[in-house]
Amino acid sequence: MYLGRVVGRVWSTVKNECLEGHRLLIVQPVTPELKDTGKRIVCTDWTGAGAGELIYWVRAREASFAFSPAEVVTDATIVAIVDELHIKRPPLADARGSEPTSEPRPSGSGRARSGSGA
Amino acid sequence: MILARVVGTVVATRKDPRLEGKKLLVLKPVSPEGKDESGYVVAVDTVSAGYRETVLAVSGSSARMAEGCKDRPVDTSIVGIVDNVSLDEKK
Numbered sequence: 001m002y003l004g005r006v007v008g009r010v011w012s013t014v015k016n017e018c019l020e021g022h023r024l025l026i027v028q029p030v031t032p033e034l035k036d037t038g039k040r041i042v043c044t045d046w047t048g049a050g051a052g053e054l055i056y057w058v059r060a061r062e063a064s065f066a067f068s069p070a071e072v073v074t075d076a077t078i079v080a081i082v083d084e085l086h087i088k089r090p091p092l093a094d095a096r097g098s099e100p101t102s103e104p105r106p107s108g109s110g111r112a113r114s115g116s117g118a
Numbered sequence: 119m120i121l122a123r124v125v126g127t128v129v130a131t132r133k134d135p136r137l138e139g140k141k142l143l144v145l146k147p148v149s150p151e152g153k154d155e156s157g158y159v160v161a162v163d164t165v166s167a168g169y170r171e172t173v174l175a176v177s178g179s180s181a182r183m184a185e186g187c188k189d190r191p192v193d194t195s196i197v198g199i200v201d202n203v204s205l206d207e208k209k
Contacts (some may be wrong), residue, residue: 008142008150008205010121012174015198016164016184024119024174024198026150026205040150042174044121060178075180076119116177 001056003082004029006049010042016033018073025049025078032087043076054082121200122147122175124167128160136190141197143167145175150203161194162187174198 008026009056023045029038034054046066049055055078058066065079121144130142130146141163149153152172166185167173171194181187181195 006206008203010174010200011202011204012198012200014165015174016186016195017199018183019186026203039155042121047136064180064183071183073176073180073195074119075178075182085200 001058001079002029003032003034004043004057004078004116005034005056006051006053006055006078007035007040008051016073018071019044022067022074023048027055030054032085034085035065041076043078044072044074045078047078047081050080050107054085056080056082076082082109119174119176120147121150121203122159122161122173123152124169124196125158126169126173134191137162137192140186140190140192141166143197144165144174145194146166148172149158150205152203159194161196162190162199163196164190165196165199167199172200172203174200 004027005020006025007028010024025045028040031037043057059076063074064072066077066079122174124143125146126144128142143163145161161175164184176196177196181192182204184197187195
């Protein structure tokens with residue numbers, strides 16, 4: 001399951017009969033920090049989510065299970081609207097982030113790629 | 119599901135018997151704004167889509183659930199013709 005934000009919708013009149021009556025929304029996947037990540041995709045909607053709402057969605061075959069026992073032909077479905085999000089960052093996250101930048105300096109010869117690029 | 123544009127057809131004489139009579143189209147994935155994205159994909163058409171039309175394509179095992187694709191060796195199927203895409207103006 002992935003976090004996403006509803007950013008638009010799709011209208012389609014002619015469609016496979018398995019999709020009749022289902023809302024199609026455009027979802028922008030987001031990181032837990034709510035930054036956009038990856039390509040926008042079209043999802044069927046199980047929740048009645050509205051524009052701009054933070055949701056989570058399911059990918060692949062399991063996406064159609066939300067509508068079970070109906071067989072809806074979909075590979076992405078919005079299955080919940082997110083109320084709140086709590087993220088606890090590991091205390092070492094900042095320290096790890098600074099490591100790669102400080103490492104290449106002393107071992108410049110070992111990192112030929114970064115050396116030639118600069 | 120992805121948005122894609124029909125850019126061509128595929129003709130195959132020798133194929134799995136379960137694919138006989140199925141229209142195969144070449145799709146180019148597009149962004150919601152209509153810009154081309156990378157790659158191409160061949161899909162089975164279930165809605166009689168035409169050349170240059172924007173369509174909805176389902177991939178993976180879900181593609182087999184489409185009416186007309188049950189129990190057939192299909193991993194991408196066209197399940198809708200897109201009339202309109204609306205994006206919330208935010209940025």
